Amino acid sequence: MDDKLHIGKQNTNKVLWICVNILNIARSLDSLSFEINMLAKNGSINAARVDRSKGQMMVPLVAGLSDISQQIRTEIDLLKTECITLSRKISLCSVSTRRHYQYRKSLIQSLNRLQDQDQNPLLDQSENSQILDIFTSKKRNTVNSLSSWLDEKLSDEVGELERANLEKVASKSDGSQNQFQVFTQESIRIIQAAIKRLERIEKIRLTAKYVASYISINVAYLEAGADRFHGLVENINSIVQQLDEQQQELIKYAEQGQRLLQTMLSQRN
């Protein structure tokens, strides 16, 4: 059991670490969004400077950049909120694991004591296999398993008071186990929502890339002032590339977190 708890703690810590990483990358995306916004403003000024008829087609393109900046910011803010909610849920998973462990350990100690009082103690280890059978019920109903076990093994030794207490502790053990399930499933849902959000950010990134190439094409038709837009296109492409790298990193972390959470859930089933 100690090993299981240890692995459980390690996994929750890993998911928390993943949350922190996603949060940090999301914060750095904020600055990219700001840079896109600045490029949009500079682009608007430059579009106003070029020949009126030729410059007109650049205006909606650079205005589109401003929209892209705003869209990224909105998605990043939501991603950050999801990361914070996920961290909270993971902490609750950790708390319910600890609670489950404490109740379960208490039950095992009580049952071992009762066995020691019996004429034929089964085993003297703190966790013997016959006691552990109580906790392996597929339906996760420790109370029922415990009752049958007590009836079968120790029917004469257990008084009403102790039986009621043991059943109460077993019920709390099941309750904390169920809470763990709920919090882990909620965490999985949040991380899946975060992955979908990252896919939306990817679409926005592709739009920015498209705008950059469209500006580049239009620049070719400008008779004067084309130099002003070459830098803009280069900067947009550089940001799109940075966005892509960070996006890949975010997806890697999010998928890793999802796998860990699914492992945590399956280990408890």
Added chain:
Amino acid sequence: MKSKVIYKEQGHQWVILGRDTERADNVIDTNEYLIINNGNAILLDPGGIEIFPQVLAEITRYLNVEEITTIVASHQDPDIMSSLAMWIDLCPDVDVYCSWLWTGFISHFGMGTKLDLLPIPDQGMEIPIGKSGASIFAIPAHYCHSSGNFSFFDPISEILFSGDVGSALLPNMDVSLFVEDFNTHIQYMEGFHQRWMPSSTALKGWVRRVKELNPSMICPQHGCIFRGEDVARLLNWLETLDVGKINQDANNAELNQNISMRRKKKED
């Protein structure tokens, strides 16, 4: 963990839980006490999170856990209170009392549960044992050792739970629950009091208050229980004990030398 009824009369009983051989070696042994009065119970210093399973497993022998109506904490240390969230999870309606000084601090033991703690004012107070009609009294023990500290006196049994006062670090878990030879026992108490108790003045004040109560037993949080003549022996010994002793200059030269070396490295 062992448990034993140390007082039982007319539906009122005291149980000590301690001498836990199953705890990890790095976890200090503690005594937890349970007062049961006609289906209502107070748990005195419920203990740390590391020993919660053992304490719960022992308590289930004496009462229905739902009958625990009250928990009191002598002070804020983790070995006193870090299991609190578990107890509140198990008994959601329990009243928890601790010094007003520590309510905000102990709330950090919440583990996701909101802890609504009832503050004990500096001058102490009467604390009911659920709806039994019986009460215990919080007796000020400030700076013995914590700055917001209480002992608890039960006027029915005349037993005083003294918290860390009278505590001893025992050499092994086979030592009797009660002090058998006071003079021999001093060696296990002396260092503890000299280092953990910060103020001789505060300790003398506590002794004065406790002498007025004239308890039949003094039950500390670590070590052995004092009863009979040993109660007066303990109080007299504490009255003359010089505590808060530490060599203020110990290792200073070595520390200062190391700090100088680090500074020099930074400059280089």
